[in-house]
Amino acid sequence: MSFLADPDDLVASVFATVLRPPPPPDLNAWAEENIVFGRESPFPGRYSRKTQPMAQRILEVLGPDHPARVVTLMGSAQVFKTTIGQIFVAGSMDLDPCDMLYVHPSHDNALRWARGKWRQMRNQSEALKRVFGGEKSRDGTDNMLYQERRDGRGSLLITGANSPASLSMITVSRQVQDDLAKWEPNAGGDPEWQADSRSASFDQAKILKLSTPLFAKTCRITRAYRAGTQERWHVPCPHCFHEQPLEWENFLPSIDPERPEAAHFTCVACGCAIEHRHKNEIVEWGEWIADNPSARQPSFHVWRAYSRARDWASIAEDWLRAQGDPHAEQTFFNDVLGLPYDRAAEAPPWEEIRDRANASDLERGRVPVGGLLMVAGVDCQGDRVEVHVKAMGEGLRRWTVDYLVIPHHIATVEAQAELDKVLMQTWPDSFGRRRALDMLAIDGNAYTRDVFMWAKKHPWTKVIVVRGAKSDLAPPLALVKNERKADGAVQKTQKRFFNVGVSGLKSALYEHLKRQDPLARGYCAYPKGLGDEFFRQLTAEVRVIQKDRWGVPQAFWRVDHDRNEVLDTENYAEAAAIRCGWYTRLPEEWERLRLELERLEEQPQPDLFDPAAPLAGAIPAHPAAPAPDPAPAPPPSFFRPRESGGWFNRD
Structure with a gap:
């Protein structure tokens, strides 16, 4: 009996082991193993999909095995949008290296992100230290806005949408378009089209669009969201278990200016109050449900009501402060509700304003x-x-x-x-x-x-x-x-x-x-x-x-x-x-x-020992003369000139 292995079988076995394809990249598992939030986070510690249940499906569709090409996340401020973008970049650079692009509204925004949030993630993740090296730049392949893997198998270019030059002459298979609603046309045209075209040659490209919305009818992220599946996080009612999204229109009627802490949602099925004390549990058991399921590209909306970091009383208080001020209302709709704000487009009829003015007692x-x-x-x-x-x-x-x-x-x-x-x-x-x-x-x-x-x-x-x-x-x-100045000097x-x-x-x-x-x-x-x-x-x-x-x-x-x-x-x-x-x-x-x-000027009190001062209750020797008739008013006119000599007629 021979105990020697067949050399051909041994070679084939070794090659099969070495050449076996790696498992599909799992961004959720990678984040749990490699992302640790520091003290700057409201929830410091290791990332967990249990504490961020809404992020799980978003990271799944960002994986290379999912057919989605464009993924849109529209939401209020501080609801993990940029964290999703960073996990997408970091996990891709480690698990499935490629050339990537991260675009901000401007060059200054790009620098702040690179120096702040992205550098913190790089320094706190052992996997990213292994991929990119230590904190200090080694050479031109790892600087603030261009960062290349140590083995040269992938790179990350960070840039601003206001620079057409930075959105040309490059080809990337994956990219993040952050704060998309704030992108404005640059000297070369539409920056969103420029950025999208950088991935046009890849059938399996991934483009992640992130932003808080701005104004209705012109908002880029709102347009992208509506073109997608329009998924919202549905939560079960704690009383009857009927699933429903948390909606602003449902929350608004419960806001009491005297008791903002009592604001709540109302179940659309049983009519019972869904209170803030129920939030963490119902959010954990929620799921994404699409309002436009026939769309090819997934899009998601999330707002502060789902956030573990803020309570519902803060929503009510912010609305009470903003109500009646269009500037503050816009900020509330965008940053709290994650919804576009519809600006007034025209004034009331001018005749109404004129008639109201003429009926007033204002001089x-x-x-x-x-x-x-x-x-x-x-x-x-x-x-x-x-x-x-x-x-x-x-x-x-x-x-x-x-x-x-x-x-x-x-x-x-x-x-x-x-x-x-x-x-x-x-x-x-x-x-x-x-x-x-x-x-x-x-x-x-x-x-x-x-x-x-x-x-x-x-x-x-x-x-x-x-x-x-x-x-x-x-x-x-x-x-x-x-x-x-005109001569170019600053x-x-x-x-x-x-x-x-x-x-x-x-x-x-x-x-x-x-x-x-x-x-x-x-x-x-x-x-x-x-x-x-x-x-x-x-x-x-x-x-x-x-x-x-x-x-x-x-x-x-x-x-x-x-x-x-x-x-x-x-x-x-x-x-x-x-x-x-x-x-x-x-x-x-x-x-x-x-x-x-706004207090009346105090009149000086008369001196009681002044013989010229009238005595209290004394009857004047002569009745006061009647006041003269007021001077005739000038003719009605829109103009009042800044010179003597009557009214200025512009015609």
């Missing part, structure tokens, strides 16, 4: 009660300068005090002298005081040099220069730290120059113009006698959606009237108010300001 030229900040917005035209004087109060309420026209170009001595007078002018209030401007904002988009020459004569704490930023994503007010703007997000301000104003209750948050009031033209210009623009040349829906404002200076100056005055803390002052700060400005 033109007088500061109304509640107007605690005095600001002005200035617009420069070819033959005149227009000034909108506003009083701003608590609860985002605002009043027009006056509208002035200076019939001179901003470059002239006359115009600048009249603007100087505006800064020195005071307006009477109902408490015996005269109020001066706290801040003036002047448009520097046209006649920039002349505007700055005038503005620099005054302190930046009193006069700021603004220009409209047309992007839907622009913040209401943002300091321009450096400005490029100069500092000395805390005086600001970009104004006019698109958002217009939408918010139009929403506020609908308010009928003078005590409502955001109420806008106008004095009588301004004339029809004022209100036509106030409502002159309409927000419309139109596809650009790359077929991407974009929003822009169309002027439907021949003039819109009133609307522009309204926005600039709001910019001045924002600079004065109109958005951010606390209730106690408003109260201190009210006590300072």
